[in-house]
Each structure stands twice: as structure tokens, then as C-alpha cells.
Amino acid sequence: MAEPQALVEIRDLKRYFDVSPPPLERLLQRKPRAWVKALDGVSFTIRRGETFALVGESGCGKSTVARCLVGLYRPSAGKILFDGIDLAGLNRRKTAVPLRRRMQMIFQDPYASLNPRWRVRRIVAEPLVTHGLVGSRAERDARVAELLVQVRLSPEDGDKFPHEFSGGQRQRISIARALAARPEFLVCDEPTSALDVSVQAQILNLMKDLQSAFRLTCLFISHNLAVVYQVSDRVGVMYLGRLVEIAAAEQLFARPLHPYTRLLIDTIPRLDPVDGAAAEREPVAGEVPNPIDPPPGCAFHPRCPFADARCRAERPELIEADGALVACHAVAEGRLAPAALTTSSHPGATGRAGPSGKLAL
Amino acid sequence: MAELARAPIAAPRRLPRLRRFLDGDLLWSFRRSPVTVGAAVVAFVIIGSAIAAPWVAPHNPYDLASVNLMDATDPPVWLHGGSWAYVLGTDNQGRDVLSTIIYGTRLSLLVGVLAVVAALILGVALGLVAGWSGGIVETMIMRVADVQLSFPAILIALLIDGVARTMLPHNVQAEIAIYVLIVSVALSNWVHFARTVRGSTLVERNKEYIQAARVIGVRPWRIVTGHLLPNVLGPVLVIATINLATAILTEATLSFLGVGLPPTQPSLGTLIRVGNDYLMSGDWWIALFPGIWLALLILSVNLLGDWLRDALNPKLR
Ligand SMILES: Nc1ncnc2c1ncn2[C@@H]1O[C@H](COP(=O)(O)OP(=O)(O)O)[C@@H](O)[C@H]1O
Ligand code: SF4
Ligand SMILES: [Mg+2]
Numbered sequence: 089m090a091e092p093q094a095l096v097e098i099r100d101l102k103r104y105f106d107v108s109p110p111p112l113e114r115l116l117q118r119k120p121r122a123w124v125k126a127l128d129g130v131s132f133t134i135r136r137g138e139t140f141a142l143v144g145e146s147g148c149g150k151s152t153v154a155r156c157l158v159g160l161y162r163p164s165a166g167k168i169l170f171d172g173i174d175l176a177g178l179n180r181r182k183t184a185v186p187l188r189r190r191m192q193m194i195f196q197d198p199y200a201s202l203n204p205r206w207r208v209r210r211i212v213a214e215p216l217v218t219h220g221l222v223g224s225r226a227e228r229d230a231r232v233a234e235l236l237v238q239v240r241l242s243p244e245d246g247d248k249f250p251h252e253f254s255g256g257q258r259q260r261i262s263i264a265r266a267l268a269a270r271p272e273f274l275v276c277d278e279p280t281s282a283l284d285v286s287v288q289a290q291i292l293n294l295m296k297d298l299q300s301a302f303r304l305t306c307l308f309i310s311h312n313l314a315v316v317y318q319v320s321d322r323v324g325v326m327y328l329g330r331l332v333e334i335a336a337a338e339q340l341f342a343r344p345l346h347p348y349t350r351l352l353i354d355t356i357p358r359l360d361p362v363d364g365a366a367a368e369r370e371p372v373a374g375e376v377p378n379p380i381d382p383p384p385g386c387a388f389h390p391r392c393p394f395a396d397a398r399c400r401a402e403r404p405e406l407i408e409a410d411g412a413l414v415a416c417h418a419v420a421e422g423r424l425a426p427a428a429l430t431t432s433s434h435p436g437a438t439g440r441a442g443p444s445g446k447l448a449l
Numbered sequence: 450m451a452e453l454a455r456a457p458i459a460a461p462r463r464l465p466r467l468r469r470f471l472d473g474d475l476l477w478s479f480r481r482s483p484v485t486v487g488a489a490v491v492a493f494v495i496i497g498s499a500i501a502a503p504w505v506a507p508h509n510p511y512d513l514a515s516v517n518l519m520d521a522t523d524p525p526v527w528l529h530g531g532s533w534a535y536v537l538g539t540d541n542q543g544r545d546v547l548s549t550i551i552y553g554t555r556l557s558l559l560v561g562v563l564a565v566v567a568a569l570i571l572g573v574a575l576g577l578v579a580g581w582s583g584g585i586v587e588t589m590i591m592r593v594a595d596v597q598l599s600f601p602a603i604l605i606a607l608l609i610d611g612v613a614r615t616m617l618p619h620n621v622q623a624e625i626a627i628y629v630l631i632v633s634v635a636l637s638n639w640v641h642f643a644r645t646v647r648g649s650t651l652v653e654r655n656k657e658y659i660q661a662a663r664v665i666g667v668r669p670w671r672i673v674t675g676h677l678l679p680n681v682l683g684p685v686l687v688i689a690t691i692n693l694a695t696a697i698l699t700e701a702t703l704s705f706l707g708v709g710l711p712p713t714q715p716s717l718g719t720l721i722r723v724g725n726d727y728l729m730s731g732d733w734w735i736a737l738f739p740g741i742w743l744a745l746l747i748l749s750v751n752l753l754g755d756w757l758r759d760a761l762n763p764k765l766r
Contacts, residue, residue: 155660158664185666188666192664192665193664196657201657201661202658203676203679203680204658204680205679206676206679214665215666218666219666262661265661265665269665
């Protein structure tokens, strides 16, 4: 499991949220305690320099992974290793902060992620000041101006307030702030999904440029497979707090193994200029089950066309198959061979040219 | 990108603060409302004259040498027996009513402003702590606030005043009367600040800019003071202005009831109380003019508070 080039390693990460009714109500109405199992045993590694994407429907726990990574949530169980150091062991501020500086995050909502009362200069300078990365005020102003230019804003923009900018420009400011700390690892939680489709491409291109310029390692979270296809090297597919498949991006899009991955890829909105809203539509048919009371066995079985008795009783673990990691009994038993896909009716499986040619942004 | 990263970039000059203020929406919405401008003028005259009392007031009512008992209860200048020396007449001790009003406003404002500042600091701090830390701390602070709120402000002030009076020796009571007054008025007003600030804190602390600051590694204390505080202060300013009017009124009421400032150190409320005793004998000016002055002060401060609330709330524009 321990790869030498791994920058981030997550082992059996669990995060439960207590959503029990208040104690009095529990007592009077005999209601039980309740937990949302937002993450129920997630393991993966991110290699130095790569972009690892997490995909899955809304509510499957992607943001929770991101928040546990950057320290916004405390994991209920499991380990997070960053550059070989266990983050849970960093209880003292003095040791935690220098390590935390090396990982920064870009948030989903560009309208909420910037302090409305601060000028852009102060926002971008916050990591510089917090970590003492610049000396004089002049040096700070110069560094902020440099960062603003790097995200293709102008140095004069430092004088303005966030509300004077569009969503895309605000996301650039967010990126500048994240870069100010000179991080090695960037967590991007749906950085473009709040933006207009026309702006998304610009931001994605900017992020790709910056990533190669600064040799960043990225965790890129999205529910939009088309975007993931554009930016990622490897992809993890999440379903209801668990990873169901991890594979290289090319392989995942060409030969998806897990039935859920196949479903996701089948339903990628095609490039269709008339129907611009297609990118917004629900990617997969069927209800996402409630994470308070997940189905037994394989959580995907109520929606899976290949489900059998074993799937309803026994939870599949990630195992290696065809160069990828898949958690599916049918794949493990050979009931569902990857080769079968190329001849099936899955358009996502028609080879590399298929998705890349047809994907809408 | 690589050479871009290294290119030195000149930082732009900053805009002067005053220019930015004069361009602002606040001033524009002020000029557009004649009622607000009128209220500001009245408030300016009343507050300005109070601050500059030694230079503005025609007499010094505290200077016993200049007070002549022979001039007691002279009517205002436009009535028979009045004189230009005492434009609004004199009180029962021969002090110039206009001058006692100006000096009295000074004390009323002093008590009001200090009480509001104390209430603001206490309320904002407790509200921030409650909203930020949650749990048992929040519950305790807010329960105390609830209890406090279920008593009228006057009752609380009377209570504190009464306790202070029984616990402190007689000779210091007159000296410390003003502090007792400030503390009681402050304690009866902090809840408004605490509740509002806690509410805004609960909303703001879940926003992503707070989480961004945590990811950056900003200390919790600096997140609260640097990020949260400026974002919860908007409504606080409005509450402070409106509370100033309430505080002055509470002070006046307490002084009127005789538990506030003594007649040797009269605030507007004390003046009205003293004048009240002479209403029956026909010397109405002793009570009426401080009353009008107080009403004008309260009204103008309230109107300014209303304007501030509307001007700072973008949704009402
Ligand atoms: N603070 C929280 N309290 C309770 N439940 C939460 C909390 N945060 C997330 N959840 C729940 O955890 C699950 C995963 O949420 P999230 O990680 O935000 O999903 P995603 O980012 O994939 O849309 C959801 O069911 C959500 O309701
Ligand atoms: S384990 Fe069974 S139910 Fe789950 S995805 Fe595989 S075939 Fe479907
Ligand atoms: Mg999310």
C-alpha cells in the first residue's frame, strides 16, 4: 500500500455525523440515536504531482473527504498521512500549522469563500501574514500583485472588494489566496460547479497551467464527469461514503468496471449545443439511498442491474481487477467481465475517442 | 507561466480613505433624505452645545458665586418679568434654565454614551463567544440573556441602583451615583447586542470564508476578531444608535424617579424632576424646556438610527 511517491495516503477513513434528535425527544418519544455515515471506510493514495479526482453524486461524501484532509473535520476513525506524517498526531499548533500550510483548499462557492468586508489585497495576503512569508508591507503588496497577475487579474484589483467581481474572477482570487501559502497540495472541492459553463473552461485551464507551473498535487472533486475527464490523472468513484472504483482516468472512461461507474459514464451529457442545460441534469436514474440507513451488503444493489443474493448480504471490498481497484462481487466473480463492455450498449465504453470527442464541458 | 511567476510586478497605489468614503452610498442616501438631514442638524446642535458647554452656555450653573437667589423662578424672556440675561428663565435656585439644560445634556449624554459603549462591548463579546463556541457556554449566556430580557430595563436599573445604595456608605453615594447609573443602564441594554451578534455569528461562522481562514491556519482568536467581528458589526451600529436614545431615556427616568443623578449634578431627568415640583405653582418653564430638549434629542437620535439601519441594509435600498 505504501508507495514511495505517495504524497497523501488515506487509510480506512470514517466520518460519522451525529444527527440524533435532542435527548429529551429521544427519551419521550423513544427515538433512537442516528448517525449519518458520510464516510464509511475510504482508502486511497494521491501520488506526488498527479491530479486525483473524486466523483460521485451529491451527498456521497466527497466534501467530507476534502474537509477531513484539510483539518476542517476530525475523522471518526482512520488515518490520513501527508508526506508520511499522520495528521491526527498533530495536536499542537506549532507542529500542525507548518504542515497545514503545505495543503490549501479552493471552495465551491466563490460568493461565500471570500470575506465580503475585506479588500482583495488583504484576502490574498492572509496566508502570507499568517505564516510570516513576507517581511515588509511593500514586499507583501508586491507578492499580492504578483499572485493576482498569476491568476490573470490585474494588480489594481487588490484595491477592490469581492462584490465588485464576477463568480469566475472571485474563484481566481480564491486560487491566488491558496497559492499564496506556496502549497504542495491543493484540494479543489467543485471549484467550477458554481460557475457559468463558459467560465468553467477558463478556470480549469488556469488551474491546469498553475498546477504544472508550481508542480502541485491536486485532489479534484466534482460531480461532473466531463470536467473530471479533462483534468485528472486518476479517478476515484464514490458511492454512499465508500469508494467503488479507483482507476487511471483513461482506463476508467474507456473501460469502466463497476456497474455504478458504467452508469455514470453512460449518462454523461453529450455535447449538444441546443441543450446547454444538459450538464446540470441528474446523472443517474434511481434514488440515492439515505446515508443514515444505507442498504445492507453492496450499497448500490437497489439500483444495480447485476445484483444477486450475495450483493444484498455481503459488502464488497476493493480488489484489484484489470489494473484498477473495484468493489463489486460481479466483477470479482467474473460475472461481469470488462471485455463484455466493449460489445455492450455502453457508449462510454467505445474507447478513448468516444468520451473525449463527445464530452460536453 | 514560469517566467510569469518570476517577473517583478509593481504594487498599485492605494486609494485615499476619505475619497472612498465621500464616494460611498452612505453619504448619498443621507443627502437624499430631508428628515435625516433635519435630525442630524438638531442632534448636532444639542450634542455639540453639550460638548462645548463651558463656551456656549451663557452662565455656569455650578458656579455658586454667579448664582443669585434673587433671580429665582424668573420667567422666559418673552413673558412679563423675563430678561435677556435668562432667555429660558431661571429655576428655583436662580440658575439659568438654558445653561442647566446645556450642562445637564452633557451629563445625560455622558451616561448614555458610556452605558451604550459598555453594553456594546459586553454584548458583542458575549454574543461572539456564544455563537462561536456553542454548547454549554452558549446555552448559559443565552439563558441569562433571556432572563434579563424578561425584566424591563427600568426594573433592572432600579434593582442595581438599590443594591449599590444599600451596600455603599452614604458619603460616597453622590460621587459614585453616575457610575452606578452607567452600569445599571449598560446591564439593561447588553442583551440586544448579544442576541443580534450571536445570531449573525451563527450564520457567518458556517460560511466558507471562515473555513478558508481555518484552512490557512489563522488562529481562532484572529478569525473571531478579524473575520467574524467586522461581519457582525453592521447591525450593531444601528442597535447602538437606537440604544443611545433608550439609554438616555432610562437615565432620565431613573433621575426623574430620584435614583439617578442628584440635583447638585443635574442631568436632564433630574431637571425635569426638580421642575416638576414647581409646575403647580405656575413656573412651568423649569420642567418644560428640559423636557422639550430631551424629546428633541431622543427623536433626532432615533431618526438617525433608523436611517442608518436602512442605509446599511442593502435589501431595503
Ligand atoms: N456537518 C454535517 N452534519 C450532518 N451531516 C452532514 C454534515 N456534513 C455532511 N453531512 C452529510 O454527509 C453526507 C455527505 O456530504 P458531503 O460530503 O457534503 O457530500 P458531497 O460533497 O459528495 O455532496 C451527506 O449525506 C450530508 O448530508
Ligand atoms: S456488488 Fe453486486 S450490487 Fe454491488 S455493484 Fe457489484 S453487482 Fe452490483
Ligand atoms: Mg460537496
